[in-house]
Amino acid sequence: MALTRYSYWLAGTFVISFLTLVAGVGAAAALGRQGAAEDWRRWGDVGQTFGVLSAIISSLALIAVVLGARIQHREMQRSSAAGMSMVHLEILKMSIADPQLAAVWPEFRHGLSETENRQYLYANIIYQFQLTSLRLENATDEEVLSCMRYIFRSQAMRDYWAAAAEGRSSLVPGSFEHRFASKIDELCRDINAAVAANSRSARPQSDHLHSVEASA
Numbered sequence: 001m002a003l004t005r006y007s008y009w010l011a012g013t014f015v016i017s018f019l020t021l022v023a024g025v026g027a028a029a030a031l032g033r034q035g036a037a038e039d040w041r042r043w044g045d046v047g048q049t050f051g052v053l054s055a056i057i058s059s060l061a062l063i064a065v066v067l068g069a070r071i072q073h074r075e076m077q078r079s080s081a082a083g084m085s086m087v088h089l090e091i092l093k094m095s096i097a098d099p100q101l102a103a104v105w106p107e108f109r110h111g112l113s114e115t116e117n118r119q120y121l122y123a124n125i126i127y128q129f130q131l132t133s134l135r136l137e138n139a140t141d142e143e144v145l146s147c148m149r150y151i152f153r154s155q156a157m158r159d160y161w162a163a164a165a166e167g168r169s170s171l172v173p174g175s176f177e178h179r180f181a182s183k184i185d186e187l188c189r190d191i192n193a194a195v196a197a198n199s200r201s202a203r204p205q206s207d208h209l210h211s212v213e214a215s216a
Contacts, residue, residue, distance in 0.1 A: 096121045108163035123160035
């Protein structure tokens with residue numbers, strides 16, 4: 001998106017420069033045909049004006065070059081970050097496929113079965129993918145949080161998040177991932193509270209049903 005806007009802006013700058021050049025050449029040609037001294041003085045003043053315009057256009061061109069360099073640098077950073085994230089995800093996928101490689105990673109929680117550990121590693125891939133999408137601006141905050149809100153309806157996902165709390169404690173406060181993890185913490189608490197509330201509301205109905213069955 002930024003690269004497209006820059007392309008339009010750069011094209012506009014070149015069009016203005018070209019039109020200014022054409023106008024200057026046309027004026028010089030017309031003046032050459034007339035050749036009056038008064039006209040020459042008048043067009044001398046116009047020439048000074050064109051000099052100012054030329055300086056302005058040169059400044060705009062310089063700004064365009066600087067903006068282009070900044071945008072290119074940003075795109076290179078995005079590509080590098082995307083590449084590193086893909087490598088990280090591939091490493092996690094390898095650990096899911098091979099329990100011996102999974103043993104290299106610290107335990108999410110002591111006493112996890114092999115199946116649970118693989119589930120948690122997979123949950124970590126989901127989390128890392130959403131984090132990367134947000135970091136690279138491939139998705140908005142609301143889109144990512146909406147997706148995570150759906151995923152965290154899974155008890156296994158919430159269990160993973162609770163088990164990985166110790167690992168998140170090393171995140172630098174105020175960093176990008178720390179802010180994102182804080183939002184997921186809040187989201188997870190809300191879902192856990194909703195699940196607990198639903199369980200409490202369902203329990204009296206279940207107790208009433210059991211009492212009816214017992215009396216029958």
